[in-house]
Amino acid sequence: MLQQHHDLLSHTLKYPSNLPQQEQFELAGGVEVSLTDVGILRFEPPQPDAADIVLSAGVHGNETGPIELLNRLVQELLAGTLNCRNRLLILLGNPPAMVVGKRELEHNMNRLFSGNHSNYQGDEAQRAKRLELAVTEFFQQRDGQRYHYDLHTAIRDSKREKFAIYPFRHGKPWKRQQLAFLANGGIDTALLIHSPQTTFSYFSSNQFGADAFTVELGKVRPFGHNDSQSVAQIESQLRRLISAEPVLIDAAAPLTVFDVAQEINKQSDAFTLNFADDAANFTEYQRGDLLAQDGEVEYRAKADGEAIVFPNAKVALGQRALLTVLPVGAEQPFE
Ligand SMILES: [Zn+2]
Incomplete structure (x- = not known):
């Protein structure tokens, strides 16, 4: 009970x-x-x-x-x-x-x-x-x-x-x-x-x-x-x-906001990631670095500082195998 x-x-x-x-x-x-x-x-x-x-x-x-x-x-x-x-x-x-x-x-x-x-x-x-x-x-x-x-x-x-x-x-x-x-x-x-x-x-x-x-x-x-x-x-x-007490919303608290740069879906069984299996989330790469390959297709970082999130080469076909992110640009609408 x-x-x-x-x-x-x-x-x-x-x-x-x-x-x-x-x-x-x-x-x-x-x-x-x-x-x-x-x-x-x-x-x-x-x-x-x-x-x-x-x-x-x-x-x-x-x-x-x-x-x-x-x-x-x-x-x-x-x-x-x-x-x-x-x-x-x-x-x-x-x-x-x-x-x-x-x-x-x-x-x-x-x-x-x-x-x-x-x-x-x-x-x-x-x-x-x-x-x-x-x-x-x-x-x-x-x-x-x-x-x-x-x-x-x-x-x-x-x-x-x-x-x-x-x-x-x-x-x-x-x-x-x-x-x-x-x-x-x-x-x-x-x-x-x-x-x-x-x-x-x-x-x-x-x-x-x-x-x-x-x-x-x-x-x-x-x-x-x-x-x-x-x-x-x-x-x-x-x-x-x-408990309906005021929550803390101090704007000075450290915060970094990222935008998705690339969403890479696994298209074939040939999909491989070009970094160690245990690479940490938010590891950064430089423009041009090879991140993943899917048969003939190559996925490379498009900007300096592009970071990887949730890499997983073992997902089912068609599912997301890797996200890359960059710090948010000025164009995003906030309120
Ligand atoms: Zn979870």
């Missing part, structure tokens, strides 16, 4: 596929808590402030640091040491993969949103659909200020340990205040995306106008091996948001 043990993570790992029973109970102060499905937990204050907040982690099952972060917040909420004053939906994305400590069982779940799950079979496709439904039911209840932070950790080292991916906004301005919120949470790098994706954060941004981000919080480690200090700043920001 979640109500007694306050531990959503243990509960989810124990029942990763089927919830033995739904739970609904009330906290002191009248906050309604509902565990409606595996890893899907809602908090509804009696008189909520304006924000509707979705926090998700574990869409990749082995990305344990953010899962533990959300579990700490849930423990504090259930223990009454953190006040829930905004509506809140907590999602643990891929429980069966969490149990076996794998990023995914069959499919990369963070490519299955915005309906792309219907093109796939299996548990992960069904789960992506279930998560979409949970977010839809949550946001549709009112016209609040909508937020979704989908928390991840990266597979590889990174020259920039923490960074946020800002999904495509279809020409709407990027929000400086959101970037400042993240920067004051220790996430000093952001990456602007310029095309629709099938990620969870794009789904919430595009379908519901949420301020939504994929947030990378460091490197993958097993459960129990994460340093909670390294995420203390963003954890504090999330606590402030949940």
Whole structure:
């Protein structure tokens, strides 16, 4: 029982596929808590402030640091040491993969949103659909200020340990205040995306106008091996948001914003990356450096300082094998 043990993570790992029973109970102060499905937990204050907040982690099952972060917040909420004053939906994305400590069982779940799950079979496709439904039911209840932070950790080292991916906004301005919120949470790098994706954060941004981000919080480690200090700043920001206290948005917090320079999709089985397998994210290259080859096609850096992000030669054909980025130019619209 979640109500007694306050531990959503243990509960989810124990029942990763089927919830033995739904739970609904009330906290002191009248906050309604509902565990409606595996890893899907809602908090509804009696008189909520304006924000509707979705926090998700574990869409990749082995990305344990953010899962533990959300579990700490849930423990504090259930223990009454953190006040829930905004509506809140907590999602643990891929429980069966969490149990076996794998990023995914069959499919990369963070490519299955915005309906792309219907093109796939299996548990992960069904789960992506279930998560979409949970977010839809949550946001549709009112016209609040909508937020979704989908928390991840990266597979590889990174020259920039923490960074946020800002999904495509279809020409709407990027929000400086959101970037400042993240920067004051220790996430000093952001990456602007310029095309629709099938990620969870794009789904919430595009379908519901949420301020939504994929947030990378460091490197993958097993459960129990994460340093909670390294995420203390963003954890504090999330606590402030949940409890409707002023969040920190000091414009002086360090922040570098990157734009996508090249998005390189794997077109053939001959695709190779021209750097070490363990090259860190945000490693920089000089104009003309060969980055990847796909049969006859060569991909080279187009500018000095062009940096690589998310290289993965093992993706399925047609999927993204490499992004390159450059510091943002003056032409991007911010508000
Ligand atoms: Zn991830």
